[in-house]
Amino acid sequence: MKNVMLLAMLFVAAFAQAQVNVTGVVTNKTTGRPVTGATVTIQNFGTHTDNNGRYYLRLRDAGTYPLMVSFIGYTTYLYPTSFTTGDNTINVSLEETGLFVKPVEISSLRAGATAPFTKSSLSAEDIKKQNLGQDLPMLLNQLPGVVTNSDAGAGIGYTNFRVRGSDVTRVNITVNGIPINDAESQGVFFVNMPDFASSVNSIQLQRGVGTSTNGAGAFGASLNLSTNTFNDKAYAEVDNSYGSFNSWKHTVKAGTGLLNDHFTVDARLSKITSDGYIDRATSDLQSFYTSAAYIAKKTAVRLNVFGGKEKTYQAWNGIDSATLADNRRYNSSGTEKPGEPYDNETDNYQQTHYQLSLNQGITDNLNFNVALHLTRGKGYYESYYGDDSYTEFGLPNPVVNGTEITETDMVRQLWLDNYFYGGVFSINHSMKKFNWSLGGGWNKYDGDHYGKIIWAQNGGIDKDHKWYDLDATKTDVNVYWKGEYSPIEKLSVFADMQYRHVGYDINGFRKRPNVEQHNKYNFFNPKVGVTYHVNNFQYAYASFAIGNKEPNRDDFEAGTTQTPEHETLRNLEAGYVYTSQRVGLQANVYYMNYKNQLVLTGKINDVGAYTRSNIPESYRLGLELQGSVKLGSYVDVAANIALSRNKIKDFTEYIDDYDNGGQKEVNHGETDISFSPDVTGGYTFTVKPVKGLNIDLLGKYVSRQYLDNTSIKRRSLDGYYVQDVRINYLVPQKLVKELGLQLMLNNVFNKMYVPNGYTFSYIEGGQLITGNGYLPMAGFNVMGGVHIGF
The missing domain is CATH 2.170.130.10 (TonB-dependent receptor, plug domain)
Incomplete structure (x- = not known):
């Protein structure tokens, strides 16, 4: 036994002696100050500098390798460097580009x-x-x-x-x-x-x-x-992926690098298609991204234009428990059509974003940003409905061959046509002990909601007949000031104040066109906090913040006599962070106390709709832990866990009573907030067996989630654990700048799990009847890809 231990100790000593340890400090060549967050890469091993500009890497073998150090706003450092067995100290000074490229x-x-x-x-x-x-x-x-x-x-x-x-x-x-x-x-x-x-x-x-x-x-x-990255060198990339359910991804990216010392252009085109795990849950997705910038010493002007177009077959209905057991891939969308399901039961939407921004440096410590934006969206979802009545659409019953027709099959589209536009700004000042920002924005939304009937089996309806056409407008204005001051070396105090004004006008709803809502809100959202720096590796912090939020559109369908109140959240956070080149730890506790949180109670409002209702008191109390460690050159481990208690202090449920009419009230006392698991956790275990190859084992655990706020177990989703494997290999070759292979093995244990769903209950025949809807995830599935960089 002693001999075995001696051999083991000798092996460990030899292994430690054979290591190539590289440390150093990255500084600004002009000022001598440390550069925080710089990327340091040697032989495909990478890390980032800490708050003092320090870095640490461990290589497998001694030799001469390119040392690359890069950070936005600096010229990339790239030189062959000799590394010997044992400790190597390599300090690097980065030279500023002289261009205003920091976002x-x-x-x-x-x-x-x-x-x-x-x-x-x-x-x-x-x-x-x-x-x-x-x-x-x-x-x-x-x-x-x-x-x-x-x-x-x-x-x-x-x-x-x-x-x-x-x-x-x-x-x-x-x-x-x-x-x-x-x-x-x-x-x-x-x-x-x-x-x-x-x-x-x-x-x-x-x-x-x-x-x-x-x-x-x-x-x-x-x-x-x-997305506002800066690439000083021209580049081109091609990514192609294929996997389970006939899923494809094609991406092409390119950039000019810096032209004439001032201009850059970047662009991307993408197409993604998939048959989906759920039956007929197809996706046909297209997108683009373009960015053009002019950059000078203290000025940066950038225009971003990006957008996407999607066509997806509807898959949001879910399935009941019996179907989940027998045919979990079943999709009820489109099945109102006799015979085969309707083939165009789809969601169709196109959205384009325009962003024009100016970043201007005034002095070394003062800069500002102004940006204008426009989002243009338009689209619809199309559905087949069987036996819809004409009167529901305000239409007279047609007479066909002397017979009055009261119902018909039809295909209808619900449209949304909107513009969202405005501007944002910020002014930022930084000094050794005092940093502050003043910012805000003005944003306006104009949306038109309308419905069209594009086909009716029994006639009597003009093609593309609009049965409702209702608009809504919303204005959002906010201004904030936030500052951080260090009265002594290790202590910093943070303060943040925001005023936000919201005006929201809704001129009717599809099912309630005569219900209008006109509401204005004025919110004050203050935040304060303190950070204590124990040393260069660790700090502790605490903060208190108040947030206010207006209701969503659906909440306002309650009618004018039951207009919901806004919600208020009081949030207390406290934590500890330790960061070194090999180890990272973070622990924090939080308490989120809600006033008038909007939740589903089952209550029918004064216009007969189910909408969320304000509840007086609820809270979330939790502990979150995360950590990472580098175990030599071959193994990295990262893990996190979140433990929480999420409660409504006194919850009353409203259940439809079909026997007696109206609703029955059931008080459940203190209950769990829906979709709030008590435990979530994850880990990533990374092995690097050979140069350029990373194998990641990823695990995710989510405990039981309740589908409503009653804490009744039969109205919940079982907890689940899912294991994935991710493989990335950078192929050594000289034909192109980079050739990478990727493989994702998702849910390798083929867990039949459900992370989302809904529930409903009613009383009939003297019994309480509950039904659940489930939206299941795929079992074992695979996705592989090839990345080529030029």
Whole structure:
């Protein structure tokens, strides 16, 4: 035994001695100050510099390899460097490009590296290694507290995500500082932005209220997407992927690099198609992205134009429990048509975004950003309906061969035609002890809702007959000031104040055209926080923030006597962060206290519709832990877990009573908030057996989710654990700049799980009858891809 231990110790000592350790500091060549966040790459091993500009890498073998150090706003450092066994110290000084290429909107909206808010980030490298065609929400799956789902079951088409139990309508989402949440539903439909991840160079997800931002109030999280990257060298890339369910992705990207020392142009074209896991849940998605910029020493002007066009077969109906057991891929959409399902039961939408921004440096410490934007959206979803009555559409019953016809099969389209436009601005000032930003925006939405009947079996209806045509307008004005001050060396204090005004006018609803709503809101959203820097590797923080949010369009269908109140969230966050070159740890606790949160109670309002109702008190209390460690050159491990308690303090359910008419009230006392699992967790175990090859084992666990707010187990989704395998291989060759192979093995244990659904209950024949709807995900499936860079 002693001999075995001695051999093991000798092996470990020899292994440690054989390591090639590389450390150093990256600084600004002119000022000598450390450069935080610079990318350092040696022999396909990469890392980023910490707050003091330091980096650490461990190589497999000694030798001479290219050392590349890059950061936005600096000329890339790339030189062959000799590395010997043992410790190597290589310091690098980066020279500024002399061009104003730092995205100002990032510094004004995102939480800084040590700001007192809970956040996670994904870099371009993180996005690239998993971007095989699935919609952007699926790429967030391994972040703490995130749960994803897909109507079509495979991540292409309609996809969504929740953060700490809050759905996307409560997540503020911006692209380059410009809001993209739909003004009325307040959601974001990523199906309208297919393959947008291929143009995103960084993502920050703030959990909780977070810092002030543009657009709808952050009530669960803020997601900031940035595309304004700078490429000083010309490039071209081709990505092709194919996988299960006949899923294809084709992407072509190219950029000019810097032309005449001032101009750049970048462009992308993408096409994604899939048959979907669910029957007939097809997707045909097309998108483009273009960006042209003029960049000088203190000025940057950029025009972004991007858009998407989607046609997806509807797959949002879900299935009941019996069908889930026997035929979980069944799709009821289109089956009202006799015989074969209607072949065009589809959702069709096209959306184009225009962004024109000016970044202007005034001094080394002062700059500002102004941006104008326009989003143009138009589309419809088409459905086949059997035996619809003429009177429902305000039409007389036709007489055919002397017989009055009261019903007919028909095909109808529900249209949305809208414009969203406005401007945002920010002024940013940075000093050694005091940084501040002043910003805001004015945004206007004009939307037209109308319906057309394009075919009727029994006649009596003119083709393209409009049975409703209703518009809505919404104005959103906000202004904020945020500042961070360091009174002593290790302490910084943060303050943030936002005023937001919303005016929302709705001139009727499809089912209730005579119900109009005209509402105005004035919100004050303050935030305060403190950060204590223990040393260069660790800090602790605490913050308190208040967020207010107006109701969604559907909530206003309640009628004028039951207009819902706005919601208020009081959010307390506290955490600890440790970051070194090999180890990263973050622990945080949060308390989110709601006043008048809008939830479904089953109650019918005064116009006979089921809409959300305000409940007086509810809360979320949680603990989130995440960590990562580099175990030498061959193994990396990252993991996170979120534990939470999500409660409504006193919940009353309203159940339709078909026996006696009206509704029956049932008080459940304290209950769980729907779709809020007590436990979520994930891990990524990375092995690098040979040069250029990364094998990632990814696991995701989500505990039980309740479909409504009653905490009744039969109205819930079972918890699940899903295991994926991701393989990325950079092929050594000299024909092209980069040749990469990717393989995603999703759900390798073929888990039959369901992350999303709905429930309904009623009383009939003296019994309480409950039905659940489930939207299942695919079992084992595969996606492979090839990346070629020139």
